[in-house]
Amino acid sequence: MNRSLVSAVVLTAVLFPNCVKSAPDLPTQPFAYHEDFETADPVQFWVSNGEYEVNSKGLTEEKAFAGKKSFKLDVTLKTATYCYWSVPVKVACAGKLKFSGRISVSQASKARVGLGCNYVFPPTHHSGCGAFDTFDKATDDWQLQEQNLVADGDERADGVLRQNTSDATGANVVTFTDRWGIFLYGGEGSRVVVYVDEVRLDGEVPDAQVYAAEADQRFEPAREVFRKRLTAWREELATARQGIDALGALPPVAQRMKEVALKAADSAEADLTKFAEASYASPTDITRLESSVRTVRYATPNLIDMSKPGVADRPFVTYIVKPITNARLLPTSFPIVGRIASELSVTGCAGEYEPASFAVSALKDVEKLVVTPTDLNSGANLIPANAVDVSIVKCWYQAGVSISDTRHCLLTPELLLKDDALVRVDTEKKENYLRSGEGEKYALISTKDSSTLTDIQPRDAKSLQPVDLAADTTRQFWVTVHIPDDATPGEYTGTLKLAAANAPAAELTLRLRVLPFKLEPPALCYSVYYRGVLTPDGKGSISSEEKSPEQYAAEMRDLKAHGVDHPTLYQSFNEPLLEQALDLRKQAGLPTDTLYTLGLGTGSPTNAADLDKLRATATKWVEVAQRHGFGEVYGYGIDEATGDRLTAQRAAWQVLHDAGAKVFVACYKGTFEVMGDLLDLAIYAGAPLADEAQKYHQAGQRIFCYANPQVGVEEPETYRRNFGLLLWQAGYDGAMDYAYQHSFGHGWNDFDSPQYRDHNFTYQTVDGVIDTIQWEGFREGVDDVRYVTTLVKAMEAAREAKPALVKQAQTWLDGLDVKGDLDEVRGKTVEWILKLTK
Known part of the structure; x- marks a missing residue:
């Protein structure tokens, strides 16, 4: 299964009409915007990162969702990998605000296209944009794209502020949308022919000037x-x-x-x-x-x-x-x-x-x-x-x-x-x-x-x-x-x-x-998307996918040595190869309590025959896993699905549960509200959000983090901080970043893909693994959590004998500065452990 990658700015939430998170105390007033494309073309070129050719742009009577006309855009990308077009509309993303628009794609050759918005975050100069969802092939007539702009704006604000400021989060800014847009993604030679109609922004929002006046006050902390x-x-x-x-x-x-x-x-x-x-x-x-x-x-x-x-x-x-x-x-x-x-x-x-x-x-x-x-x-x-x-x-x-x-x-x-x-x-x-x-x-x-x-x-x-x-x-x-x-x-x-x-x-x-104490296993579960699979002929490759037994074993040992005990499994259900992969994992010392496999995909079947087929497949997976000493088996939902694609999986996810398996999938904010009762493990995109963790925990489910950032950035401190104590403090259950290796062209050539750089924690060789500084940073993040886990256990053991000291340690732990010097945090953690275990 090819786990596709979605642009880092695409963060989708479902529609919650009662959402008033951003400005609960401000009076609101009705807001309504409607563009029907009947009289004039309001769409302006916005931005691109290269050359493109406009084959056609403007109002057309070729098709329309309502009325007689719609907007048509026909673009061929040359050197550009993205090209955005927009219509100015400025409104506060607070109170209640909903976007809806109709889109029809007649051609998407090596490209993706979708509707979305741009958000700005005063008092900073930062902004965030992206399509709510994208289409990579022709659609069956008109498709509805909807979005809760308040929820989406809040989430984008938090992600952008955490990424672009050292001390601010989304709570420290106000959020406006200043335009809606048509977002085209692709590469050289990509062509998109798309029609847009009936774009609306409706809701109850605060006065723009009153809302904007809150910006400085919010940013002051x-x-x-x-x-x-x-x-x-x-x-x-x-x-x-x-x-x-x-x-x-x-x-x-x-x-x-x-x-x-x-x-x-x-x-x-x-x-x-x-x-x-x-x-x-x-x-x-x-x-x-x-x-x-x-x-x-x-x-x-x-x-x-x-x-x-x-x-x-x-x-x-x-x-x-x-x-x-x-x-x-x-x-x-x-x-x-x-x-x-x-x-x-x-x-x-x-x-x-x-x-x-x-x-x-x-x-x-x-x-x-x-x-x-x-x-x-x-x-x-x-x-x-x-x-x-x-x-x-x-x-x-x-x-x-x-x-x-x-x-x-x-x-x-x-x-x-x-x-x-x-x-x-x-x-x-x-x-x-x-x-x-x-x-x-x-x-x-x-x-x-x-x-x-x-x-x-x-x-x-x-x-x-x-x-x-x-x-x-x-x-x-x-x-x-x-x-x-x-x-x-x-x-x-x-x-x-x-x-x-x-x-x-x-x-x-x-x-x-x-040190004179044993380091405990981390309170968090550490995984990573591991794309490697064993090949029928036993021959490997210099890629992120086809592995020889020697390569597979070396990478399993490397994962174990870096604290990643539960890498995902991409091997499909070829029983001899699957059993060999499971054996190699056990030989590397990886635990067998849980198996996260993308080889068992749920899809979204709804008819009885397809559901029975999925049930039989899931049952076989569970049986093989148990025969090899593995415990719970998690099958993978549709990657990063939103809207109807997300909810269409409900019957399939229930079938996995009936077969004795569980469900995990990469997802966004809003997934819990529509699928949380069936989603056993959410692999949540972006910066960790404590309130999201609480939702899943209250339902008895778990939440991991990925894409903060995805693998591929040569910044060891970033991976240490973001996948270590930051996750622990937010109450997450683990990490599953993407990916241990993903070659978008050749894994050793960072220049052969126009869309993404290679995602490498390590590089492939014929017989082993080339380590990287970012992979070492990730391991230190795991160890940071191990030290804090050890401290928590030491506090529990000393609670009766040293209550005053435990209280002091708890106060320090509650105020832990995960944005500070992590070496100093590690040293102080060691001091507390030694005091408590003395």
Whole structure:
């Protein structure tokens, strides 16, 4: 089954005429807008991201839902992947407001089209838009598209504000729609012929001026939080500048570092001024600001170190850097956002994987640098060197930042490689090349055409290979310590030996603190859409789908190691292959309590014969699963369905229940109100909403999160935060993001799809898995939840013996700042656990 992807801005809610969430205390007045397309063409071109050709546009008598005319639009996309047309209508999305419109699609060649609205969110400048639903083929006559604009606007506001501001949510703004639109999506050569008629906006809404006047008041709480953060950054910059100014004459290398640090301070102060005027900033803006602040923060001690006798004459210096961050460390980064140091520190529990990172900045050419870990010792206790895994972070070109950003070419840190030469990067041409097999055969993997990559066979080394560094470049190394399950608590010490062919040997001390408590499994269930399937001939591929048993087993082990115990199953009901897939999962150590399978799809049958067929299929799935020791079987509904497509599944979902199975599906707000009695597990799109979780829990159902964001963004901190403590705090039951791997063209080429970037937590090889920094960030999110789960259990155990301490811990936990420094949150969580278990 091909789980289709819907644009990230398409968030649909069903119609609830009594919804008054946005402005319950404001008086309302009737509002009615009607466009019948009988006298004039009001539709204007709005926006596109490329070239397109209008074959026909305007009023027509070819067909009409009411009256004699409708609006016709016939467009062919050339270089564009989207093209929007709109009609201005401004109205408050508060009180009650309903959209309805008729649409008839006579042609949709490699394209999708639908009606929707644009929303604006004062006092910010942000907006959000998209089709309510889309059609990708010709329709049977006229189709009705309806939407509750208040509910949809609230949800879009929350998603947009969470994505584009650091401290605000939808509750901090007011929402207006300023236009309705016709939304076309496709690629080169896509053609849409669509007719629109009888568009209405009706309801009871507050006065626009009165409603708009609430904007500043709503935004003030977020503004106040942001002001405090700005003040803290200003104070830190001022202190750091004083330290830099107090330094005397510096050697040339240190002087260059000082100049860069002062430029970073100027940049940070300019950002602070701009952010203060706007009263908010985006997460990307904050990442840039914090990178500048950290550069200035470390400048004084780094300059002192670089001024010491002999240091500037070394071929390279080492920096300790934060591993889980969205700040990009590139080969050209100077000075490093980190501290010049020769000691790495890691803290964790037995059985845990924990990351650390350092960077090597070459002052001269460095040839064949090798990094070798030693054993870690604590008295008589030893953790072997093979528990310390070292990779190099590969920067290569990607097509953008967001999953739908396919029109940029950005040097991006992402891959964790053992052999740096597996991927070659031409920074002048901005091209990537991938090695195939064991020789020196490379293929270009950064063009629109991947037809030459059919037979490519990438294979990484098993251990870190020597790395060359050109003078004035920097490379980041990633260290993962896998603390053995039977490790004795204590303080361990080892080294990372750095040896180069043309430089004196150097060392980094590696300190490991093994904590004296067992880390509990996470309170949340962690899953991911896993598209891989075993093939009948046993041969694999370099893709997200067809896997050999060797590839499948390696990816199952990788999922288990990253805390994802319940990946979905896409294998269809071919009994031998299905049984082999289940066995490989068990061999990897994955639990067998639940099986989430897209191989069992519900569809929306309604006649008795088709329902009986579905019942028989579901029964076979349950029987095979039970025979292999698996518990509950969940079948998949129609992906992201809304409106009639959603409710048409009611009979099918009941059949699955009758057969002893359960139902899960990706869905949006409004699903619960019409299908919540039959939906056992909602995979909810977008930022987590506590009130949605409460609805499902009150009905005895569960709710997971996905698409916040979908997989494919090279931001480890984003996945750590959004799929870790943010979900736990919102009361969600788990995560099931999309997807472990989804190749929209070739999985190693980010440039061959006009619509979406590849969704990769990992990359395929012939015999294993290439890890990424975003996948490591996700694992840290799982571990954050494990630590909080451990704290909650410790509080329960100490409730009678240490009631006052438990109360203090509960107060801290209730006020947990999931938007703050997650490393600090982890450290404080450890402190509370130690106090309670002492």
